[in-house]
Amino acid sequence: MNPGVFIQGWKQMVPLLRKELLEAWRDRRALIMAVSFSLMFPVMLAGGTTFMVKKQSEEVTKVALLGAERAPLIRERLTSPNLDVTSLDEGEPRALLAGNYDVVLVFSEDFSRRYQDFRAPQIYLYVNSSESTSGRAQRDVQERLGALQQLVVTQRLAARGVAPRTLAPWRVETRDVSTPSSRGALILATVPGLLIMTLFVACLSTAVDSSAGERERLSLEPLLLQPLAGWQIIAAKTIAVASLGWLGSLLAIGALIALMPVMPLTELGIQRATTVSGVIAMGLIMLPLALLVAVLQILLALRSHSFKDAQTQLSIFQILPLVMLMMLDIAQVKLAESWQLLPLVGHQQWLKGLLIGDPVSAAWMLSGSLVTLALVAAAVMMGARALRRESLLSAS
Amino acid sequence: MIRVDKLCKSFGGQPVLRNLSFEVPDGRITALLGANGAGKTSCLRIVCGLLQADSGQVLVGGADPATDPMAVRRQLGVVGDREGLYERLTVREYLTVFAQMQGLSGAVLQEALDAVRDELELDGLWNRRTRGFSQGERMKVSLARALVHRPQHLILDEPTRGLDVLAVRLLRKTLLRLRAAGTTILFSSHVMPEVAELSDRVLVMAAGQIVGAGTPEQLAAETGCHSLEDSFVALAYGQRPVAVQTQGEPA
Numbered sequence A: 001m002n003p004g005v006f007i008q009g010w011k012q013m014v015p016l017l018r019k020e021l022l023e024a025w026r027d028r029r030a031l032i033m034a035v036s037f038s039l040m041f042p043v044m045l046a047g048g049t050t051f052m053v054k055k056q057s058e059e060v061t062k063v064a065l066l067g068a069e070r071a072p073l074i075r076e077r078l079t080s081p082n083l084d085v086t087s088l089d090e091g092e093p094r095a096l097l098a099g100n101y102d103v104v105l106v107f108s109e110d111f112s113r114r115y116q117d118f119r120a121p122q123i124y125l126y127v128n129s130s131e132s133t134s135g136r137a138q139r140d141v142q143e144r145l146g147a148l149q150q151l152v153v154t155q156r157l158a159a160r161g162v163a164p165r166t167l168a169p170w171r172v173e174t175r176d177v178s179t180p181s182s183r184g185a186l187i188l189a190t191v192p193g194l195l196i197m198t199l200f201v202a203c204l205s206t207a208v209d210s211s212a213g214e215r216e217r218l219s220l221e222p223l224l225l226q227p228l229a230g231w232q233i234i235a236a237k238t239i240a241v242a243s244l245g246w247l248g249s250l251l252a253i254g255a256l257i258a259l260m261p262v263m264p265l266t267e268l269g270i271q272r273a274t275t276v277s278g279v280i281a282m283g284l285i286m287l288p289l290a291l292l293v294a295v296l297q298i299l300l301a302l303r304s305h306s307f308k309d310a311q312t313q314l315s316i317f318q319i320l321p322l323v324m325l326m327m328l329d330i331a332q333v334k335l336a337e338s339w340q341l342l343p344l345v346g347h348q349q350w351l352k353g354l355l356i357g358d359p360v361s362a363a364w365m366l367s368g369s370l371v372t373l374a375l376v377a378a379a380v381m382m383g384a385r386a387l388r389r390e391s392l393l394s395a396s
Numbered sequence B: 001m002i003r004v005d006k007l008c009k010s011f012g013g014q015p016v017l018r019n020l021s022f023e024v025p026d027g028r029i030t031a032l033l034g035a036n037g038a039g040k041t042s043c044l045r046i047v048c049g050l051l052q053a054d055s056g057q058v059l060v061g062g063a064d065p066a067t068d069p070m071a072v073r074r075q076l077g078v079v080g081d082r083e084g085l086y087e088r089l090t091v092r093e094y095l096t097v098f099a100q101m102q103g104l105s106g107a108v109l110q111e112a113l114d115a116v117r118d119e120l121e122l123d124g125l126w127n128r129r130t131r132g133f134s135q136g137e138r139m140k141v142s143l144a145r146a147l148v149h150r151p152q153h154l155i156l157d158e159p160t161r162g163l164d165v166l167a168v169r170l171l172r173k174t175l176l177r178l179r180a181a182g183t184t185i186l187f188s189s190h191v192m193p194e195v196a197e198l199s200d201r202v203l204v205m206a207a208g209q210i211v212g213a214g215t216p217e218q219l220a221a222e223t224g225c226h227s228l229e230d231s232f233v234a235l236a237y238g239q240r241p242v243a244v245q246t247q248g249e250p251a
Helices: A003-025 A028-057 A072-077 A093-097 A113-114 A136-159 A180-216 A220-222 A230-262 A276-302 A307-331 A337-341 A344-353 A363-385 B040-048 B069-074 B089-103 B106-119 B135-146 B165-180 B192-198 B217-225 B229-239
Strands: A061-066 A084-089 A102-109 A124-129 B002-011 B014-024 B029-034 B053-058 B074-080 B153-157 B182-188 B201-206 B210-212
Touching: A003 A093, A003 A180, A003 A230, A003 B089, A003 B135, A028 A230, A061 A093, A061 A136, A061 B074, A072 A136, A093 A102, A093 A124, A102 A136, A113 B106, A124 A136, A136 A276, A180 A220, A180 A230, A180 A276, A180 A307, A180 A344, A180 B089, A220 A344, A220 A363, A230 A363, A276 A307, A276 A344, A276 A363, A337 A344, A337 A363, A344 A363, A344 B074, A363 B040, B002 B040, B014 B040, B014 B053, B014 B210, B029 B165, B029 B229, B040 B053, B040 B074, B040 B153, B069 B074, B089 B106, B089 B135, B106 B135, B135 B153, B135 B165, B165 B182, B165 B192, B182 B192, B192 B229, B201 B217, B201 B229, B210 B217, B210 B229
Parallel strands: A061 A084, A061 A102, B029 B182, B029 B201, B074 B153, B153 B182
Antiparallel strands: A102 A124, B002 B014, B002 B053, B201 B210
């Protein structure tokens, strides 16, 4: 296309763009949806991380002992940094588990006698496996009891002149390598996906309204009768829809940055945070993506039979790319650098890096954004062709 | 002038227009009269460039909508059947957008807006958003949109559908004024009194073809009928008028 003609085309498009922007920004329902979703997820993320850190600090198993006077060794030595042990004179295990305790240990009536006679007395370990913490609590108590058992066996063998090593050819020690840092990284890995989802949600309502809605309200036909090319109509609609989507993602980024000081990032092992230039870069890379999401949603909505049909199709459409991103994350696929040219995949990687202050290649961001813009241009031309479909007029 | 020559159009193998040919002269009101499904709307949409004909040619002021749609759209004002407005825009904003899309700006734009506001009595609606407008108010705004850029050709599809008497009178007054100014007007309708009262020339359409053309009087003379309705039935369906016998009158 001749550059002069192209510039003239953009100038002709200005009144339509103004109309599309006015309509989009006066649609209270779309605006509320965009703003509320954009603010909701950073608030939920801040709440979630705070809750997680609080829960980590409370990761102490509370153990109740019933009949512990019959097992003084266990009563005295069961306590450890992650076991809070309380001896009770009486109580019912189920009631205690329903209350504050994670595990209840009950020592049999004949515990002392059988222990002295070396006849393996019974200890009953009560847990409520429907509780999410029961597995960890049970494991902690069993590990500690096993260690005590080993101690007693060692003493008994030593008293009989047998080297304990004879009965223990090896020792197994479990080491949990899950650190607060790795858990924090897991949380932050979800943020790019959520930011991209914000974009999809914020665009959705306006995309449907300006295409399928306009067709259903029979106001598309007068527009098609104006001396404007199809690409000008689609481009104006795309910019208007993308403006709301971009606003949504900027709000979400802003809210996320604003909430970072109150989020327990240090406790989660995240030492670095994004910089001002990182925030600006995040905002800029979301702009081409907003345009791409907007034009694809418009294309899909134009193919729908009705407003409701468009809403359903777009709701499904916004799930697919997010599922793809999640699967890539879960599968921990190591992608070549050139994958950054692919929209969404590149955006996810850049956002992740920018959020935690990791270096992100400006060259890849620029070239990936250019690829996204090229796809926007191709989709606009496809939209222009879609406007020539006779079935578009059938609603009237 | 609008010239339609041997126009053919099918939808899903079903012919809608069959070798349709007619002319609409400047400074005249021409009515396309036909029953529902006769092909009126399809014909008008091809004239506007919204639909592509299978064969045949249309010329609007010398421009072919199939090859030069922009030239046609610049000299055309269209009021569609049951068309919607932009409900979040005021009437002034709505008309401004369409006038600007037609290339009007500055003082010319303001002058055009003032003119349609006065001609179509839009003062009371001017700064109101169009949501909740009555059918008559919607028609006035649509007509203003079609006229704001002063097109040489005006096309109206069933313009009086659902309008009250005052709105019809305003529409009639506007069309007569435009005719006097030399505008080429083509409108479709199936309402006989409206066609009889407004049109200088009637094109009777049936099954995608023109089956009769002329003034209402010429059509009546041609068919030997006394009214346009009878002439239409005779031309479109080949039925002679039925003599209605009322009580006390001789048959």
